[in-house]
Amino acid sequence: MTIASTTQLICFVVLAATLVLGSLGVVLLPNIVYSAFLLGGVFLSVAGLYLMLNASFVAAAQVLVYVGAVNVLILFAIMLVNKKENLEAIPGLALRRVLSGAVCAGLFALLIRVAFVTPWPLPGPEPVGEDATIRIGEHLFSDYLLPFELASVLLLIAMIGAIVLARRDVISSDIATGDPVDQGLIEKERTPLLLDRTPR
């Protein structure tokens, strides 16, 4: 066993442990702020795995997009909606958790079986290594040109949709009577359909 392979094995074990423990923490921790920061750790360890898989460009994209954008977005959302609320108990919650845990364990067993039983055609062709970025650029501008352009349209649609969904509608006068109205009244009183109708 050479030094290179030992180093690689150590890196893989550390990254895998961080990934598994971090994802369990994301799902199980009661404080959602800790979950969000652990999610950043999970994204970073996934980027480390990409580096081990000879993909430096995708690792950089992972850090920029996931850690830099998605995780920060999630943290901002937590800051905007983080109100202490006591969730009322639901009958059969423990049973539901156990049942869904059993379903997930079955799915996990299925995936593991597929991964270990399938005869993968190994070893495959030689990895391109440092030329990966060049290959990705060639792919994006030749045979994957249409999905690339569609992705830009999708991002534009998502941006406009997010702005439209998240902004507050500014209505300065009541549509029915013409009186100037209060924004708080619009959101609380004049949308009775969306308010909570469950008996308390």
Next chain:
Amino acid sequence: MDSNISSTIPLEAYLALAAVLFCTGVWGLINSRNAVRVLMSIELMLNAVNINLMAFSNYLDGQLIRGQVFTIFVITVAAAEAAVGLAILLSLYRNRETVDMERFNLLRW
């Protein structure tokens, strides 16, 4: 690029790791009561799929790295999904004053 370096860790290790991450994400998606945590679970599942794509791209498709291109597209779609999902969440929170998934039941039979 030395060929025996990348074969120290078997392909199945990456697939098993991605399976763990995916199942954790599915469990969190079903059982979370906070809507933000549901979105985080979806991100975990997308990352598991990305690990699979990257592992196959490196081990079985080393010359034409199509898995990496697919991963970039998945990252793009995940960014768009996160933005729209959190905007929907903010809109919901403004109307219902809660992030409890059990109380978003206006359209549930």
